[in-house]
Amino acid sequence: MAMRVDKKNDSEIVTDDMYPFLRRYKDGRIQRLVPNTFVPPSEEPGACGGVATRDVVIDHATGVSARLFLSASAAAATERRLPLVVYFHGSAFIAGSAFSEASHRQATTISARAGALVVSVDYRLAPEHPIPAAYDDGWAALRWATSSSSQSHPWLASYADRRRTFLVGDSAGANIVHNLAVRVTAQQDCEDMDMIGIEGIVLLQPFFWGPERLPCERPGRHEGRRVFAPERMDKLWPFVTGGAVEGNEDPRLNPPAEEVASLRCRRALVAVASRDVLRGRGRRYAAWLCGGGAWCREVALVVSEGEDHAFHLGRTAARASAVVLMDRVVRFLHGSDTLDPAATGVSTRDVVIGDPAAGVSARLFLNVGAVATGTRLPLVVYFHGGAFCTGSAFSEPFHSYAASLSALVVSVEYRLAPEHPIPAAYEDSWLVGAPVGNHPWLAYQEQEGYHVDPTRLFLAGDNAGANIAHDMAVAAARRRAAMHRREVTLSWCRRERAMGSTSTGRSAQGPWSSWIAEFINGRAPSSLITDGKTEARSIFNALMRGRVRTRSCAWAPLVMGQIRKSATAQQQG
Structure with missing residues (x-):
């Protein structure tokens, strides 16, 4: 008796599995897996958080449309026109909607x-509608939004400041932002079109890929569940281009360094997530833009620790890390990616160090109050902790600590293991010696904006960062670079026990704050160690008074242990 075999019909056979976005079946049916709940527009600001919305059709031939969002309070509160943001949603070019x-x-x-x-x-x-349909639609929308023609929408004519045009995109939308910026750059000299000037671009977890594997994309570097897997990424671009492109060498997906560096935008913000398989591409993009860009004068790189791709969207948009990311985006759109000097007394800037291809960067912290008095600040080169495999100069605890120092601080964003094993962290940190000095905040010349006292250079680090500070001192001695006069190494866990956690962003309290401030500024300390071993006490007190000059810190563990003991005793007392 013949065995019966059930055969699947064509409607059940998957030919293209683009999970978590889409599946296509043999009979041509397409199943989109991402929920696409339609939200209706409303011109009543009270129904949408103080924002009025309208839907418009941009091109009737192609069906390209848009939703306009107008902040009612901003429009009513000032006579100044509002920044114009052209926004592109994500979802790998195959899902999502402006109305979702x-x-x-x-x-x-x-x-x-x-x-x-x-x-x-x-x-x-x-x-x-395979690529380049999304790019063509984006270009049509940008031309429409920035056109001075009377056919533009009344809201654009009445409220938009086209001189402050920003392109903002999430994931695939960030890829569209880049490709539109390329097109704007290429057509700047055309006489038959309105001149489009881009004030800034914002790329949030940008969708870039390529034929080669970056270290963070290799097997063993992305364990656990991820939004994107490298194997699926390899198949995605040929799918969205309708087979017109076989591999991933397309410059629209894998932009070359020279193209990125040539973009004609004044400012840029690039955000990556530490668990996102695409993070290496975003970091490299920011480095290329900052390191070689003749037009882009300000580049900010934002790293969200412990997060995966598109974490700031959907149901997770209210959690702390998503709020912090949007805070940075809002500050950027306001025209300043700095801390509020009125509230903190500190301004910040992000810069790229050394070869842009390496992706090594730093955050600079400038004490505005001290600068206003004409004071030349000590320079502190700071290395965050995290056991060489986690942490970031851009994460909240290390950001808050660096901002608390009474100095001009260069907080180094070095590469992490296991993607970049030791000695990568040491090599990255050594790069800070000269290239970062090109930034105007670090100018040594006698001129306006001269902030640094080059005779007071310090190395500081927490935990693994303290190890890096030591290695820097040893390397400086070996290379006879004399990069520092004195050195302070801090233990992250010990500092927290003495001062309390810095994660709240409040000013550091306890004996640590006064000791470090007095040490950096070369003053005799108001309180010295008075207990414990005589050797540790004499070394530290002499160091605080500026009487010790050292090329290494072999005695640091002994001294720092004694500081912790003394500080804890004072708190308990």
């Missing part, structure tokens, strides 16, 4: 918090 809940919430947040007029573009999706 996630995109609507994101654009509403930008409009309400940044006081901007947002044009959220609903571009055509693959595979029904």
